Amino acid sequence: MELTTEKEPAGKARKEKDRVHVFAPATVANLVCGFDILGLALDEPGDEVIMERSDRPGVKLLKITGDDGRLPLDPAKNTVSACVQMLLKHLNREDVGVEIELHKHMPIGSGLGSSAASTVAGLFAINQLLGQPLTKQELLPFAMKGEELACGHGHADNVAPSLFGGITLIKSYEPLEVVSIPVPKSLYCSVVFPHVDVPTRAARQMIRSKIELKDAVVQWGNIAGLVSGLFMSDYGLIGRSMQDVLIEPVRAILIPEFYEMRQTAMAAGALGFGISGSGPSVFAFADNHPTASDITRQIVQHLQSKGIDSNGYVSAVNQQGPREL
Incomplete structure (x- = not known):
């Protein structure tokens, strides 16, 4: 796998650490028309991982906060610890012992890449702890394994932007190729998470397996237009390209007040509006x-006027990805 942008230097031997505290960003996947291939990282919210060495080999998940008790503490079943285990095995460093705390700052099933942020935070943390033996490009397949564990499908549209930062395009999966898309200077995201339940697996199951050629042509044009608009910082083209004729009409049914929210956003000056990931979160540029x-x-x-609580965020595009705190 290669990120098609300026390459990171190959992993150099750096001093190993005893403790790291890492933040990894939430993400907006699909960007309306780019189902499973486009995504961006947000400045907020995100998840945090605290990782410390221990005297006993193995990975131990000590504590999880912010999940309402929904996530497993079993190291083999939690995406954070399971991916750390895979990475240690890959590096032949199973002699290393680590203890992990996971602090969730976004809702599970929000459509904001909750599992991806946790997984990326854990992988970035163990890589920092070991002196950065791997580049971010080399960490990506492990992050995708975490997505497979979390939702049954090892896609990269959430983990790639969370790991690399910025806006990413998954050009192909076989071979895995990720392209970095320029971020227009004044591009901002409005993100709202309505407190309604839309399970990711259920949302995926509603998607049509066959589409008409005329619809595919419209979608291809919008994807190309959106990418071109981002490269040229053409906000008008960005907005005109944020149309989805394939996925959104089906998934919008699951999100109360979706079309009313879109009307509100566009009337307030949004360039475009759509579903973040599989929902129920929505976003606007x-x-x-x-x-x-x-x-x-x-x-x-x-x-609120409809009796629905929500969390609202305003964010620039996070161009760094995970970072140590």
Whole structure:
């Protein structure tokens, strides 16, 4: 796998650490028309992992917060610890012992890449602890294994932007090739998570297995237009390309007030609006921070008027990915 952008230097021997505290960002996947191939990283929210060496070999998951008790502490069943185990085995470092705390700062099943952020935080943490033996490109397949464990499908549209930062395009899976897309300078995201339940697996099962050629042509044009708009910082083209004729019409049924939220966002100045990942979170692009803030505020207020609680965020595109705190 190769990230088609300026390459990182090959892993160099660095001093190993005894403790690291890592943040990894939430993500918006698909970007409306780019089902399973496009995604971006957010400045907030995100998940944190604290990892310390222990005297006994093996991986131990000590504590999870923010999950309402829904995630397993069994190291083999939690994506964070399971991926760390895989990485240690790959490096022939199973003599290493680590203890992990996972602190969730986003809801599970939010459509914001919750499992991806946790997995990326864990992999980045163990790589930092061991002196960075692997590049981010080499960490990606392990992160995809975490997605497979979490939701049954090892896609990269969440883990790639969380790991690399910025906007990423999955050009192909066989072979795995990830392309970094330029981020327009004034591009901001409004993100709202309505407190309704839309299980990822159920949302995927609703997707049509066959599509008409005329619909595919429309979708291909929108994907090409969106990528071109991002490269050229053409906000008008970005907005006109944020149309999905394949996935959104089906998934929108599962999200209360979806079309009303879209109308609210567009009236407030959004470039485009759509579902984040499999939902229920929604997002909008704006070309300045005040407009993005206003969009988030108005959507949250609209949901509140309908008796639906929500979390709202305003974020630039995170171009760093995971970082040590």
